[in-house]
Amino acid sequence: MLTRYLPVFDWARRYDRATLTSDLLAAAIVTIMLIPQSLAYAMLAGLPPVVGLYASILPLIAYAIFGTSRTLAVGPVAVISLLTATAAGAVALPGSPEYLAATVTLALLSGLILVAMGIFRLGFVANLLSHPVISGFITASGLLIATGQLGHILGVKAKGDTMVEQTVSLLRALPEANLPTLAIGASATAFLFWARKGLRPALVRLGLAPGLAALLARTGPVIAVTLSTLAVRMFDLTLAGVRVVGEVPQGLPPIGLPPTHLGSWATLAPAAFLIALIGFVESMSVAQTLAAKRRQSIRPDQELIGLGAANLFAAFSGGFPVTGGFARSVVNFDAGAETPAAGAFAAAGIALASLFLTPLLHFLPIAVLAATIIVAVLSLIDLDAIRRIWKFSRFDFAALAGTILVTLGWGVETGIITGVALSVMLHLWQSSRPHIAEIGQIPGTEHFRNVLRHDVVCAPEILSLRIDESLFFGNARAIEGVVQSAVAERLEVRHVVLNCAAVNGIDGSALESLELIMHRLADAGIALHLSEIKGPVMERLARSDFLTHLSGRVFLSHHEALAELSPETTLACDTAIHRPIDAARVFPAKPRRPA
């Protein structure tokens, strides 16, 4: 019980010296990497850089206690920071105390929502976010974020709310670009792009061990930050107009109840819900991928509690919403982290950094932070995935394209909501046209197949339909329509046999529809039979009185149904290998229409 809700007790009692060494090493590397990332994502969220450090201390400790992943590294991430900036920007001006209060409230609310979802086991709600929607959302957010940061690279201010407006304003401001800033920003961007793919092989060529090279290759942002800070300091580039981070307050984050107004809770709740949901989906995906590599497992409900606790701790230490990040978790994993203690040690590292290292950050150019963000978010855009989805299914592509377009044109919140609505609608549209095949007997066998695909035999007075879907409210009415049209076209039909071999489930709407189908068929003098019902469906049907007043019968096999209802045809067909079949009983390939 205790280890169920506090996974820390599971791994802590088996903690030993070897694990400690691995965890400490991983923590050191993650700490170095987290510093520029935290500063950058705080800037993206519209907050002072130091808040990024604050959000990377206590939340890591909270996740270490409550989380189920051994190697997930939580902290500020790009998409969540963008959502935070959008939601907080709608209620307050960036830089104002109200803005900081709004981001703290968002962390608090999304923490509460995540914990509540964990306790009530509501993690399934995240399933609303289908892969194409998530993929489209990340692509669009990446483009939005990158455009927003371009101004920092150029040393000008991007104006406007939409991407188009911002791009236009950037193009107009191009002549006023600050050249030293542009030089630093562009070279940092180029270096970081190269470092993603080229640094590791370069280090290997320099003679480093492949494992060490892979780890060091991840420190591209740290190298860029260090070198550019030194350059600004040495050449006094601030005088040439290069904007730097400036004074960063030294010390640990303020602990305490966040200064939040209950009045703003209702306004921020929908955004907090989105932040919670998207953060959870992103984090779960990273956690499961890493856990699989070591055959560990992740408990989604406890993950909700772990991430919720991380956000609550963020709120109580003056931070903003956090979640499990992909890049840092992979570094943590590759650096050999074995338990969540590595996260706690990284938290200690960041705490030390915010106590002692902040003066060194004074001359860090904003343009380099922007470059870090741009490279990180553009690398999340997976054009190949978009191409694959296009090829695989036009429906999924529609959901993806809709999410991208609406996110770019109307903003992140509208985008994600549209995406969810679209994918639910498209799913309903698809289930509203369930695959229903008329089936006939393959002569000489007891097999039944689609009349349109195989040479089969049917008795004219019997309509055999195989429903290739579970029955639920999304397709219940469509099945009414299909059965009704089929019997309206074939006036000689006296029996309808529904083959339910592919029906995995049935809900109340579908039961109601089956009742209606039965009564409507009875009004036309036709009996309704069912065949090959699966165990769980049969058990469910037995809870209603549908089977007791069924106009026809329930048959174990479709062959049994036909043998009972039309023994003559069936006999002819079973022995077809030996005898010719009465031609009149061979069903024509196209259904006949009334004259």
Added chain:
Amino acid sequence: MLTRYLPVFDWARRYDRATLTSDLLAAAIVTIMLIPQSLAYAMLAGLPPVVGLYASILPLIAYAIFGTSRTLAVGPVAVISLLTATAAGAVALPGSPEYLAATVTLALLSGLILVAMGIFRLGFVANLLSHPVISGFITASGLLIATGQLGHILGVKAKGDTMVEQTVSLLRALPEANLPTLAIGASATAFLFWARKGLRPALVRLGLAPGLAALLARTGPVIAVTLSTLAVRMFDLTLAGVRVVGEVPQGLPPIGLPPTHLGSWATLAPAAFLIALIGFVESMSVAQTLAAKRRQSIRPDQELIGLGAANLFAAFSGGFPVTGGFARSVVNFDAGAETPAAGAFAAAGIALASLFLTPLLHFLPIAVLAATIIVAVLSLIDLDAIRRIWKFSRFDFAALAGTILVTLGWGVETGIITGVALSVMLHLWQSSRPHIAEIGQIPGTEHFRNVLRHDVVCAPEILSLRIDESLFFGNARAIEGVVQSAVAERLEVRHVVLNCAAVNGIDGSALESLELIMHRLADAGIALHLSEIKGPVMERLARSDFLTHLSGRVFLSHHEALAELSPETTLACDTAIHRPIDAARVFPAKPRRPA
């Protein structure tokens, strides 16, 4: 093509004298029945009674031209009138010209929405309204409407917005009840309740033919209206405080562009969408039930156009939203209507009534109209259906109960939206825990069954899972989790074989999850195989490159997979009838957990 979009050309060219006679007779009966109903539902919608007549003329002609049902009778109905009153009441005061403009706008917008849905074949959107939600909504609306009308029966004014407030205000006002009004209202209610069940047998006992008795039994409201009007007139009951309909303007409805402001369109659009959707679902259900009795079929997309046209015509003749009504359609059907011309003739009948009969309606007591409404809506409440849903499925019951409670407590629009959200969520919740069974071979056969239900044999290094659901975004992540937990628990597993015999479809999210499962298994040194994939699923998978880089293989049958991957076990098992099976290969009933 022409008969596709104008079904009138289909039946009109075969129209003959016999059909004319049947249609005229049916129209006469429906006209008589429609008059009190139209007045009552206009009152329920907060409109002058004559508007009810207006809404029963041109819409019927429009439906006769565009609709596909031969016997559906359109006009004002209770639930739609309530929705109209709620939506219009939110933007204007009942009785004001703005209120009338709002109801006309609602008819116009819902007409446009229905026609657009018909043209773009979006009828599937109505599937969002599951049977339990519709059932709950009608029950709750019935209670709301009945409570709202009780004041008219008592001769007092019900105050408050919610049912509880109205009930309290009615109880408080009880001492001030107008006794003559109460006497008329209560006796009309009692008579109408009795007439629903008792009038037909009573008429048969009086010697009428059963068919005629059944028809006359439906005229209960007409009898109540006639008798009570005569009573009020003869005994001058208006002087005793009995409220009557009063002056009803004589003449045909005003034809022309409705006086509507574009500004109000955005405000009224969501309500118009709900009115369109609920009206369509209700109407389709009636139309299909009646069509089935005569083996006719209904085309949903054309029905949308037919109902849309009816609402547009209602808007252009000063009416309010209409749809196909259950009671009047059944009367039309029973009275022998054979074509939609019966509807057009009934329209002519109502037009004559509004030209010449309106003076007779002056002394019609409001209490009797309220009694008509109360009896009609309470008869729609099907407590037995609620009991059946409770027994059949707790999920469906939750959707139903949620819809009832929210409709009663927060109003009709919030109620229906909550119901839809609830049923989508519950569906997702259910699909987020798909039925996945570990399967093993039944010794001596090539059949594979659930290890928990049957005595089966498994090879320890092979995990065979049968997925009993179509794969889509709702359950894709759950399947990742199940596979991951299963292999995390069984460290000896080297192959995972997913049996897809029950998988009817797969979407992009599920493909993505299969990719992830494959890569994660590969990271742990496990191969992923698939077996018994259905044709459509195979075709879909072939559009991606999943199959080409699958770590394992695709097998036609599960037996083939096992025979290939663990020939030893399979051989032992195939011949089990003759030889004992190696005990070590018999899978223990409970999955082993790691120590």
